[in-house]
Structure formats: structure tokens, C-alpha cells
Amino acid sequence: MDTAPPPIAPHATLPRHYADDGERDRYVQALFDGGAASYDRINAIFSLGTGARYRRDALKRAGLAPGKRLLDVATGTGLVAREAVRILGRPEDVVGLDLSAGMLREARASLPNPLVQARAEALPLADASVDLVSMGYALRHVPDLVGTFREYHRVLRPGGRVLLLEIDQPASPVALAAVRFYLGRVVPGLSRIIGRGERDSRMMRYFWDTIDACVPPETITAALAEAGFADVGCDVQLGIFRAYGALRP
CATH class of the missing domain: 3.40.50.150 (Vaccinia Virus protein VP39)
Known part of the structure; x- marks a missing residue:
């Protein structure tokens, strides 16, 4: 009997954010529900x-x-x-x-x-x-x-x-380091200030971590x-x- 191929996830599990893939949907939904009010303001500054x-x-x-x-x-x-x-x-x-x-x-x-x-x-x-x-x-x-x-x-x-x-991710190691620093550290840090504190900072950390781990x-x-x-x-x-x-x- 043929079996269905396994799903192709866009990135591996991110333990920094959730324990397993079963928790991912709930985590992502809660993350963006909580950050919705600040999203446009953060995006306008860091787009x-x-x-x-x-x-x-x-x-x-x-x-x-x-x-x-x-x-x-x-x-x-x-x-x-x-x-x-x-x-x-x-x-x-x-x-x-x-x-x-x-x-x-x-x-x-x-x-x-x-x-x-x-x-x-x-x-x-x-x-x-x-x-x-x-x-x-x-x-x-x-x-x-x-x-x-x-x-x-x-x-x-x-x-x-x-x-x-x-x-x-950019192909150049130098460009990758710059983008990783900006999106992975600067953006989450400033999002805490211009957004709603740690909740928005966590949303932007997740944003970068999914890019960094993406297929x-x-x-x-x-x-x-x-x-x-x-x-x-x-x-x-x-x-x-x-x-x-x-x-x-």
C-alpha cells in the first residue's frame, strides 16, 4: 500500500519558541494575535x-x-x-x-x-x-x-x-552577518520600545528565526x-x- 509522503515544513522545529510541531500552530496564532496592534507601526519602520x-x-x-x-x-x-x-x-x-x-x-x-x-x-x-x-x-x-x-x-x-x-538569507557571509544582526537583534530590541514590550519583541525574534532556519x-x-x-x-x-x-x- 502506498503511503503519503511526509510533509515538507518550511523550517525545522524552533525550541526557542515552542517545544514541538504540535505546539507551533497555537504559538504562532497567539504570537500574531498579541502583536497585531503594533504590526503596521513596526513594519513601516523596519520594512x-x-x-x-x-x-x-x-x-x-x-x-x-x-x-x-x-x-x-x-x-x-x-x-x-x-x-x-x-x-x-x-x-x-x-x-x-x-x-x-x-x-x-x-x-x-x-x-x-x-x-x-x-x-x-x-x-x-x-x-x-x-x-x-x-x-x-x-x-x-x-x-x-x-x-x-x-x-x-x-x-x-x-x-x-x-x-x-x-x-x-543573502549569499554573502558579510551581508548575512549584517542582516542577522539587524533583523535578529536590532529589530526585536527596538520593537520592544516602539511596540508593546516583550510581546512584540518576541514576535520579531520569531520573524527572524524562521528566516534564518528556512529551507x-x-x-x-x-x-x-x-x-x-x-x-x-x-x-x-x-x-x-x-x-x-x-x-x-
Whole structure:
């Protein structure tokens, strides 16, 4: 009898944050629920250039245009969804989805589009119902890359695309040391001051630790291909900002 292959996690267990993979979902949900109120303020200061224009340009390069429908997975406070609404002109054509009730509460305060609380690997959408699936800087929080990508493939219409924005480690050892110091120490330290103390500092430490432990880009592109996507590619800017793209045949 054939057995299902083991899940491909985006990173190994992080004992600094949770004891085992069974605790990861609860930990991540509580972390982002608690940090939601400060997230936009922290992101605006420490985005390293990945602001509204970067997100908007990435969506346009992925083919988002008026008349299409977008699903923004792990929408958070709505940073990607907000740019999608500006492109499409119709809030009802942008569906934001997140596991964190706290993040969705913040998003609802400023966004008019539909928002849904659900998991990336269990999307409550019909087959072939959207033209683009986006995910901004949250790929490292899912339990299984291939399983998640298969859900994206299912809800996309033929010819639709997936866009995954991520931060990666730079190839240069010197650049890696600088980024590790900045994102791993400076950002968590300042987040404690400009945010809500240790809770927000811990959220940003987790943010970096997942980047530091993340599987290489080749594993992500291979998982997209295994899930049935074609034309898999990755655009890299400044050595650390990656925009993975793929086509649903």
C-alpha cells in the first residue's frame, strides 16, 4: 500500500519558541494575535524598502489587473490586500484570509474587502474561483509546503498564478552577518520600545528565526512544481527579497 509522503515544513522545529510541531500552530496564532496592534507601526519602520510600492509592483508583475479576483493568504493587517484593492478598484474582488483573529481585527478597521479566518492549507473557497493567490512574508508559518501549494492550485482558475513574497538569507557571509544582526537583534530590541514590550519583541525574534532556519529557495520552487504548478520562477531584489511565481496550467 502506498503511503503519503511526509510533509515538507518550511523550517525545522524552533525550541526557542515552542517545544514541538504540535505546539507551533497555537504559538504562532497567539504570537500574531498579541502583536497585531503594533504590526503596521513596526513594519513601516523596519520594512527595508519592501513598502507599498514594492507590493503593488509585484502584484502587477504577477498579472493582477481590473476584472480579476485575488485571494490574499495570511493577509495580516492587509498590507498586500490594500495594494490589490488599489489595482482592481473593487474591494469585493479581493478576499483576505488569515488564521489570526487579531490580525483580521486590525485589517477590518481599514479595509472594505471580504476577510475570512481560515488556514492556508484548508481554504474555504470553491475550486477554480480566483485568478491570483498571494502570500506576503508568511510562507514560513505553514506546516506543509506541498499541501499548502496544492490548495492554492485547487482554488486557482486555469491560467491563474501564485505570488509568494519572502525574505531570504543573502549569499554573502558579510551581508548575512549584517542582516542577522539587524533583523535578529536590532529589530526585536527596538520593537520592544516602539511596540508593546516583550510581546512584540518576541514576535520579531520569531520573524527572524524562521528566516534564518528556512529551507533553501530550491526546496520552495520544487514544492510548487510537485503541487502541479508550471513556469515556476523567482525574482530576487537586493539579495534578500524574493518573489516566487508560478502558473496553474
